[in-house]
Amino acid sequence: AQIVTQSQPEMSVQEAETVTLSCTYDTSESDYYLFWYKQPPSRQMILVIRQEAYKQQNATENRFSVNFQKAAKSFSLKISDSQLGDAAMYFCAYRRVNNAGNMLTFGGGTRLMVKP
Amino acid sequence: SAVISQKPSRDICQRGTSLTIQCQVDSQVTMMFWYRQQPGQSLTLIATANQGSEATYESGFVIDKFPISRPNLTFSTLTVSNMSPEDSSIYLCSVVRGFMNTEAFFGQGTRLTVV
Secondary structure, three states, X not given: XXXXXXXXXXEEEEOOOOEEEOOEEEOOOOOEEEEEEEEOOOOOOEEXXXXXXXXXXXXXXXXXXXXXXXXXXXXXXXXXXXXXXHOEEEEEEEEEOOOOOOOOEEOOXXXXXXXX | OOOEEEEOXXXXXXXXXXXXXXXXXXXXXXXXXXXXXXXXXXXXXXXXXXXXXXXXXXXXXXXXXXXXXXEEOOEEEEEEOOOOHHHOEEEEEEEEOOOOOOOOEEOOOEEEEEO
């Protein structure tokens, strides 16, 4: 079974500063996908960034980037130039690569607060 | 992307009653899932909705409590049966377009309160 762990229940960052959210996971698979989702108070789950495990290069999407350490099974999210709209719950998620199941396994979440 | 309409967006229900939540997608998708998010918690998969056959339930979830239908490739329903206050949660529909697609899209969720 896959387990996804987010060790930071809450994080706080000053507007325009940089913050890093941590995620570790446990799997015996060699190929898989990792995701960061954002859930604002509206409840809508929004994909922030994804990483394919077979890719060594860390994924980047504008102000969002990841530090993917496959051997350490670590997948942290860095948010640069934080904005007030970044305040939300952030969930790390894992997905196997096969046809039998495309479901996601989520971590417990990190609540990010952005101070003006 | 996929546009997902989930109804109702919220409801307050009496214990012992049932509520059916609908999930409508704007185009055909291969995979549809139902998740539960208890207050202050993460998302937990309830089941995979299979088109034309019985849903595949995760450990801890049973068909009698959470019957699911998926009559076609764009629509699914989740019923929460014989509700108790412990069923108060957000229920989310999620879809994946195809087996080789990586991105999962989510509905806006249904906030259920059982009194």
